[in-house]
Amino acid sequence: SIPLTFFGGIGAASRRGILVKGGNYLEALNDVRYVVFDKTGTLTEGVFEVVHVHAEKSFTKEQVLYYAAYAEQHSNHPIAESVKKAYNGKVNEGLITSYSEKAGHGIEAVVDEEQVLAGNEKLMNLYSISYSRASEYGTIIYVAVNNRYAGYLVISDKIKQDAKEALKSLKRLGIKKTMMLTGDQKSVGENVGKQLGIDEVYAELLPQHKVEKVEELDKAKEKAEKLIFVGDGLNDTPVLARADVGVAMGGLGSDAAIEAADIVIMTDEPSKIAEAISLAKRTRKIVW
Numbered sequence: 004s005i006p007l008t009f010f011g012g013i014g015a016a017s018r019r020g021i022l023v024k025g026g027n028y029l030e031a032l033n034d035v036r037y038v039v040f041d042k043t044g045t046l047t048e049g050v051f052e053v054v055h056v057h058a059e060k061s062f063t064k065e066q067v068l069y070y071a072a073y074a075e076q077h078s079n080h081p082i083a084e085s086v087k088k089a090y091n092g093k094v095n096e097g098l099i100t101s102y103s104e105k106a107g108h109g110i111e112a113v114v115d116e117e118q119v120l121a122g123n124e125k126l127m128n129l130y131s132i133s134y135s136r137a138s139e140y141g142t143i144i145y146v147a148v149n150n151r152y153a154g155y156l157v158i159s160d161k162i163k164q165d166a167k168e169a170l171k172s173l174k175r176l177g178i179k180k181t182m183m184l185t186g187d188q189k190s191v192g193e194n195v196g197k198q199l200g201i202d203e204v205y206a207e208l209l210p211q212h213k214v215e216k217v218e219e220l221d222k223a224k225e226k227a228e229k230l231i232f233v234g235d236g237l238n239d240t241p242v243l244a245r246a247d248v249g250v251a252m253g254g255l256g257s258d259a260a261i262e263a264a265d266i267v268i269m270t271d272e273p274s275k276i277a278e279a280i281s282l283a284k285r286t287r288k289i290v291w
């Protein structure tokens with residue numbers, strides 16, 4: 004049974020925008036030694052912006068953006084939202100006759116009877132497209148039309164304002180190791196990790212690889228030590244379920260993630276993790 008005071012702790016947390024789904028999770032926060040983060044939408048705003056378009060010789064920039072925007076039309080991934088926003092033209096949805104979203108890769112669609120691919124290097128490799136790797140810094144979305152490489156978009160995202168302080172606070176609270184798992188490119192993941200002082204960064208991961216990483220860490224740590232995973236939702240549900248405590252961002256997060264999570268941060272601020280741990284520690288003191 005849960006000591007009554009935990010309900011006081013849960014109430015105090017909820018007044019700070021931290022929804023804790025049970026006293027056992029508040030209790031578990033006391034023993035957290037490992038904090039694993041998703042990147043996009045968790046440590047970064049998850050609001051991308053197209054900053055540059057590159058077209059190969061037989062294409063124009065307008066065409067590259069047109070194909071990408073049509074391919075991304077039915078996706079609500081943060082990347083897709085930025086591409087739709089950058090495209091100014093009207094979209095005739097009737098032209099999109101087929102569409103499929105490949106987790107951790109991108110999109111394959113049929114637009115006006117042409118096959119369009121929009122996604123990362125993994126997607127290009129999956130379809131054996133010969134492309135030249137972009138040397139610009141940013142998240143790169145390659146575009147291919149009828150298996151011909153057409154160009155790429157460079158998109159960028161901003162680190163959340165409180166993210167750096169959030170990581171510092173965790174160290175002060177005795178967290179042994181922080182980790183970031185992302186499906187984004189290595190260069191982008193490592194840059195964000197370095198700016199925030201995250202101990203370990205793993206990039207270019209598919210959703211199932213994120214689960215495997217958490218399982219690995221779970222086996223390596225001592226039993227009494229708890230591991231929490233913090234994610235925004237898109238594709239994060241299996242990892243949220245696998246961690247000792249799954250934390251979801253409630254504002255940006257998908258409904259499925261909010262459902263799968265044990266704790267929901269309504270303000271989307273990563274600094275709330277440290278706040279929740281401090282609160283759990285104070286609550287325990289009152290209980291014992």
Ligand code: ADP
Pocket residue numbers: 041042043075078080082083106107108109110121122123142143144184185186187188208210237238
């Ligand atoms: P994260 O781990 O950062 O939350 P995801 O697993 O959602 O990222 O996506 C990983 C990568 O897969 C993205 O960085 C992008 O390269 C590619 N990707 C995913 N969805 C899309 C999309 N709708 N359009 C283009 N690329 C995508």
Ligand code: MG
Pocket residue numbers: 041043044235236237238239
């Ligand atoms: Mg994600």
